[in-house]
Amino acid sequence: MRKIKDILKARLAESPMQMLHQTSWLLHWCLVFSFTAEKSNGLFAALLADKTNFGDAYLNVIQLRCPHLMRYMVASFLLGRSSYQPQPTSQTSRTPINTLSKDALPTIALPMILAEEEAYSDSFTQFTISLFEDFDFDQALKKANEIYD
DSSP: HHHHHHHHHHHHTOOOOHHHHHHHHHHHHHHHHHSSTOOOHHHHHHHHOOHHHHHHHHHHHHTTGGGGGGHHHHHHHHHSSSSOOOOOOOOSSSSOOOOOTTTHIIIIHHHHHHHHHTTTTOOHHHHHHHHHSSSHHHHHHHHHHHHOO
């Protein structure tokens, strides 16, 4: 992933809008892989949470171009906390991707959702706010039913 990121930076350095566009496609494909692979490796969550290796670039792309990915960010952070989605590892890279921390949702996802609430909001992001910010379980249950319907 770092190699792809470096290639995008090198080839599209003079066109920030094109780099933003291509990076958003990269995030979408990582999302598809993370949620459809037979044995998921938590790649989408790792890209967003590993600030040491990837910085805030991918989070910025979500805020600027793909706010709809916030719901998948929350889902990937929640799944990354369970045994369902193994922590990301890489045997071929020189620097391993850091494992997903248990507080990724309240420290990374929730502040972004709150900051972007006026620009983008759906039942899933409202559910997240109700549950993790307001601690309003009745409202969270209503939002969960909206998501289900």
